[in-house]
Amino acid sequence: MNLLNVFEQINTVDPEFSDRISPRREAIKNLASISKKITFATLPFFVSELFKKAYGATAPTDVNGVLNYALTLEYLEAEYYTMGVAKAGLIPSGKPLGAITNIRDHEIAHVNFLKQVLGNKAVSKPTFDFTAGGTFGNVFSNYDTFLAVAQAFEDTGVRAYKGQAGILLGNRVVLTAALQIHSVEARHASHIRQMRRARGGAAADQKPWITGSNDTGIGAVVDPIYAGENNIIQAGVDITSLSGHMGKISSNAATQAFDEPLAAEAVLNIAGLFIKA
Amino acid sequence: MKKITSKTALTSISDSEIEKKDFRRRDFLKLTGASIASIAILGMTSCKKDHDNDMDNSGKGMYFGSGDIAILNYAYALEQLEAAFYIHLVNNPYSGISEMEKAFFTDLRDHEIAHREFFKMALGAKAISSLEFNLSGINFSSRASVLATAKTFEDLGVSAYNGAGWLIKDPNYLLLAGKIVSVEARHAAWVRDMIDNGSFANQEVVDSNGLDLAKSPSVVLSAAAPFIKSKIDVKDLPTY
Numbered sequence: 410m411n412l413l414n415v416f417e418q419i420n421t422v423d424p425e426f427s428d429r430i431s432p433r434r435e436a437i438k439n440l441a442s443i444s445k446k447i448t449f450a451t452l453p454f455f456v457s458e459l460f461k462k463a464y465g466a467t468a469p470t471d472v473n474g475v476l477n478y479a480l481t482l483e484y485l486e487a488e489y490y491t492m493g494v495a496k497a498g499l500i501p502s503g504k505p506l507g508a509i510t511n512i513r514d515h516e517i518a519h520v521n522f523l524k525q526v527l528g529n530k531a532v533s534k535p536t537f538d539f540t541a542g543g544t545f546g547n548v549f550s551n552y553d554t555f556l557a558v559a560q561a562f563e564d565t566g567v568r569a570y571k572g573q574a575g576i577l578l579g580n581r582v583v584l585t586a587a588l589q590i591h592s593v594e595a596r597h598a599s600h601i602r603q604m605r606r607a608r609g610g611a612a613a614d615q616k617p618w619i620t621g622s623n624d625t626g627i628g629a630v631v632d633p634i635y636a637g638e639n640n641i642i643q644a645g646v647d648i649t650s651l652s653g654h655m656g657k658i659s660s661n662a663a664t665q666a667f668d669e670p671l672a673a674e675a676v677l678n679i680a681g682l683f684i685k686a
Numbered sequence: 687m688k689k690i691t692s693k694t695a696l697t698s699i700s701d702s703e704i705e706k707k708d709f710r711r712r713d714f715l716k717l718t719g720a721s722i723a724s725i726a727i728l729g730m731t732s733c734k735k736d737h738d739n740d741m742d743n744s745g746k747g748m749y750f751g752s753g754d755i756a757i758l759n760y761a762y763a764l765e766q767l768e769a770a771f772y773i774h775l776v777n778n779p780y781s782g783i784s785e786m787e788k789a790f791f792t793d794l795r796d797h798e799i800a801h802r803e804f805f806k807m808a809l810g811a812k813a814i815s816s817l818e819f820n821l822s823g824i825n826f827s828s829r830a831s832v833l834a835t836a837k838t839f840e841d842l843g844v845s846a847y848n849g850a851g852w853l854i855k856d857p858n859y860l861l862l863a864g865k866i867v868s869v870e871a872r873h874a875a876w877v878r879d880m881i882d883n884g885s886f887a888n889q890e891v892v893d894s895n896g897l898d899l900a901k902s903p904s905v906v907l908s909a910a911a912p913f914i915k916s917k918i919d920v921k922d923l924p925t926y
Contacts, residue, residue, distance in 0.1 A: 425768070436787045495755075504883055504884050507884050508884050511884070511888075515892060515896040516896070518894065518895050518896030519895075519896045521895075522896060544785060567868045570864075571861070571864040571865065571868065574851070574855040574864045575860060578855075578857050578860055579852055579855065581852040582823065584849065584851050585851060585900050586897060587808065587865070587898055588848040588851045588867065588898075588900065590896065591846050591864070591867070591868060591888055592847075592867055592870075592871040593871075593892055593896055593897065594877040595867075595868035595869075595871035595872050596871050596872070596886050596887040596898070597886075597887065598868075598872065599871070599872035599874075600875075603741065603879060616790070616793065617790075617876040618869055618873075619870045636907055643804055643865070644804075644858060644862060646804055646807050648803075648804060651800065651803035651804065652793075652803060653799055653800070653906050654776075654799060658799065658800050661802055662796035663724060663800060665796075665797055666796070666797040666866075667802035667869065668865050668868040668872075669802075669865065670861060670862075670864070670865070
C-alpha cells in the first residue's frame with residue numbers, strides 16, 4: 410500500500426474534507442473541554458512557548474497536524490529510549506534492557522513510519538531536555554527515575570493519540586495506523602508499569618492499568634498527565650451504577666476499565682517541558 | 687443497510703471497494719479459507735434446536751443491526767465473551783495461582799464486565815441479548831491453557847477495535863472504542879508477560895513499522911466463532 414499516495418489524495422481529491430471535519434471538531438472540543446478544565450485547574454506548568462516554536466502550531470486541526478503532533482511525541486520517546494539504552498550501567502542487563510530496547514525499536518519505527526507518511530510535510534526533530542529543566546536531574550543516572558519518566562511518556566502517549574482520533578474519523582489508512590500505534594503505546598505502558606511495580610517502593614501497588622488519577626507514586630509533578638483518569642462517567646452512563654460480578658462495579662474498576670483522552674493543549678504543555686528548542 | 691457513500695470515506699477507496707463493506711455471506715466466505723471452517727462450526731451449532739434464541743424472530747439468529755449499532759453490538763459480543771471467560775476463570779482458578787495473578791485476573795473480569803454492561807446500557811433496546819458460549823475447549827485447571835486463551839482473547843480484542851475504528855461514523859463512539867482498546871492492550875501485555883516476561887509487544891503482534899494488529903470484523907468473528915454457541919446474524923455488520 411502506498412501510504413504517501415493515499416495521503417496526498419485525502420487532501421487533494423476530497424473537497425468536502427474541511428466541511429466534514431468541522432462539526433466533528435466541535436464535538437471533540439466539547440468532549441475535550443472537560444478534561445482541559447481539570448488539567449488547567451491542577452496545572453503547575455506554564456504554556457510552553459518553546460514547544461510552539463518547535464512545533465509551529467498549537468492543537469492539531471487536520472490530518473497533517475495530527476500526524477506531526479504524533480511525530481513530535483514519537484521523536485521524544487525514540488530519543489529518550491535511545492539515550493537510556495546507550496547509557497552504560499543505567500538499565501540492568503537481561504530482561505529489563507531487552508524490554509527497553511524493544512520499546513526503543515518500536516518508537517524509532519513509529520518515527521520512521523510517520524516521516525514516511527508525511528513526506529516533506531514532516532516537522533523536524535526538536536532538541537530535547539529530558540531533565541525537564543532539572544526536575545528529573547538524574548534521569549539518565551538513576552534507573553527508577555528513568556522508568557518513572559518512561560511511564561509518564563507512555564501513559565501520556567496513550568492519552569494523546571486517543572484525543573486526536575476524532576479528527577481522523579472514517580480515515581481507513583491514517584486512523585487505522587494511529588490506532589495501531591496507540592495500542593502499542595498501551596502495551597509499553599503496561600509493561601513499564603509492571604517493571605516499576607517489581608521495583609517496589611512508591612510504585613509497589615501500581616497496576617498495568619490506571620487506577621483513579623495519578624496512581625504512579627511519582628508525585629504531584631505528574632498530576633497533569635493523569636488529570637481526568639478518575640472519570641467514571643462514559644457517554645452519560647455512570648459505570649459504578651452498573652451491575653458487577655457481585656453488587657455494583659467498583660469505582661476502581663470503573664476508572665481502570667476506560668483510559669481517558671487528553672486534550673492536545675495539555676499534552677503539548679507536558680511535552681513542552683522536555684523540549685529545549 | 688445504510689450504504690457507506692464516498693462522501694463519508696476520507697480515503698481514496700473506490701466505490702466498488704466501498705460496496706464490499708456491506709457484509710454479505712458470500713463475501714465473508716471469499717475472504718479467507720480459514721473462515722470457512724469456523725462458519726461451518728457456527729452453522730452446525732445453530733441448527734440445533736436447543737440453541738435457538740428467543741430473540742431470533744427471523745430464523746436467522748440474533749440480528750446485530752447495521753452501521754454503528756452493528757459495530758457496537760459486535761464489540762458487545764466480544765466483551766460478553768471475555769467477561770464469561772474471566773468469570774469462569776476467577777471462579778475456578780488453576781492450582782498454584784499466585785496472589786498477584788488472582789488479583790489481576792479479578793481486575794480483568796471486572797473490566798470486561800464494565801465494558802459489557804456499558805455496551806448493553808448504551809445500546810438499550812438495540813442490544814443483542816446475552817450470548818451463549820462454548821468454553822469447553824479451555825482447560826481451566828491448566829495455567830498454560832488459561833493464559834494462552836487469555837492472550838488469544840486480548841490480542842483479538844485489540845485487533846478488533848483497531849480494525850473496526852475507521853468503520854465507526856460517530857466520533858463519540860470512536861472515542862469510546864479508543865478508551866476501551868488501550869485497556870485491552872494493557873491486559874494483553876500483562877497476560878503475555880505472565881506467559882513469557884518481555885513478550886508484551888513482540889513480533890507476533892507488532893510489525894516492523896511498530897504497528898499493532900488490526901483485523902476486520904469478519905476475520906475477528908471467524909476467530910471467535912468456535913467459542914460462540916448462539917446463532918448470530920451479522921449480515922449488515924460493516925466489514926471489509
